[in-house]
Structure formats: C-alpha cells, structure tokens
Amino acid sequence: xxxYDPLDYETLADNIVRALESRPLSTLPPDRFVGAGVxxxxxxxxxxxxxxxxxxxxxxxxxxxxxxxxxxxxxEPGFAPSRGYELHRRLTKHxxxxxxxxxxxxxxxKCRYLVVLPAWIVVAERILLTKYxxxxxxxxxxxxxxxxxxxxxxxxxxxxxxxxxxxHWSANMSPGDSLEDIMRDVAQVLCGTAPPEL
Numbered sequence: 337x338x339x340y341d342p343l344d345y346e347t348l349a350d351n352i353v354r355a356l357e358s359r360p361l362s363t364l365p366p367d368r369f370v371g372a373g374v375x376x377x378x379x380x381x382x383x384x385x386x387x388x389x390x391x392x393x394x395x396x397x398x399x400x401x402x403x404x405x406x407x408x409x410x411x412e413p414g415f416a417p418s419r420g421y422e423l424h425r426r427l428t429k430h431x432x433x434x435x436x437x438x439x440x441x442x443x444x445x446k447c448r449y450l451v452v453l454p455a456w457i458v459v460a461e462r463i464l465l466t467k468y469x470x471x472x473x474x475x476x477x478x479x480x481x482x483x484x485x486x487x488x489x490x491x492x493x494x495x496x497x498x499x500x501x502x503x504h505w506s507a508n509m510s511p512g513d514s515l516e517d518i519m520r521d522v523a524q525v526l527c528g529t530a531p532p533e534l
Contacts, residue, residue: 349463364445365428371451372405372418381444388526399472402461405454437500475521
C-alpha cells in the first residue's frame with residue numbers, strides 16, 4: 337500500500353477545489369472582508385454565446401483569479417494571513433468592469449472566494465485554472481486588466497473589451513483580434529474543442 341502524501345498534487349488539488357466549492361455563492365462584489373487568496377466568478381445570464389456554460393448541470397466559473405497579499409516584509413515565509421483587503425478589492429474591480437460592459441448585467445454574476453495563506457496563493461490559482469479551464473481565462477484575456485494609463489493606451493485592445501465593450505480606457509486602444517475570432521474561440525472552449533494553447 338502506498339503511503340499517503342498530504343502534499344501530493346492530486347490530493348492538494350482536490351482539497352483546494354473542495355474548499356472553494358464549499359464556500360457560499362456571493363454577490364459580485366461580496367460584502368467587505370479581510371484577506372488575500374483565490375476566487376471564481378460565475379455567469380448565470382442569458383447571453384447566447386454563454387448558453388453552453390449556463391446550461392450545464394454543475395455551476396462552473398467563467399473566470400478564476402487571485403489577489404496576492406501586499407505589504408509583506410522581505411524574507412517573510414508567507415505563512416501569516418494577510419490583514420489587507422486585497423481579495424475584496426479585486427472582486428470589486430471585476431464588478432466595475434462587468435457593470436461598465438454594454439452587453440453584461442451585474443445581477444447575472446456571482447462569486448466564490450477563498451482566503452489563502454500567501455505562500456499557497458499561486459499554487460491554488462494554478463490548480464483552479466487547470467481544473468475549470470474558465471472561458472474568460474482561456475479565450476478572451478483582459479477581464480482582470482485595469483486602466484493602463486494614458487501613455488500606454490497605444491497597445492491592442494484586450495479580447496475581453498472587444499467582446500464586452502464599455503470600459504472607457506479601452507475605447508481608444510488599437511483594435512486587436514476580431515470579434516468573430518474571439519467568439520469562435522469562446523465557442524470552442526465552451527464545447528471542449530479548443531486547442532490546448534488557447
């Protein structure tokens with residue numbers, strides 16, 4: 337019989353997924369709370385492009401992310417919980433992005449979040465990304481971006497902003513991928529036919 341390894345990747349992944357999924361669904365953004373960690377954002381609306389996601393028997397996230405702890409001293413091992421509001425601030429920014437989009441409604445979004453010790457945040461996020469393969473992480477990057485500043489707005493518009501226009505700072509950026517290409521990639525991810533590199 338093989339010895340139990342509590343840090344085995346599969347065991348660790350199961351524990352993190354179970355811990356997140358045991359958290360209650362909250363509004364986006366949730367009430368204010370302390371801590372850094374990981375989160376999942378869920379869509380429950382009626383946009384046709386997301387119908388395959390919404391129609392599933394299990395609730396799957398449309399986006400997964402993390403908020404790292406700030407202000408730690410050099411050399412700290414990362415095993416002390418954050419006393420800041422990093423995770424809540426990140427979810428609030430996401431709510432502002434959704435609210436700004438002309439074709440999304442904030443009431444159609446929920447979230448789950450898990451406060452995690454700083455040393456484990458990167459690992460936890462990677463596990464959730466691998467487990468859920470969320471469509472906004474894979475096919476339309478840019479949801480997690482914030483205003484890049486006046487001098488850096490010469491770059492290409494993020495795919496998310498092409499699909500869900502409305503954030504004022506992305507309006508004057510150079511066009512990026514076409515809406516048709518983005519919608520094709522979204523459909524492939526949701527139907528399970530997307531290439532691995534997406």
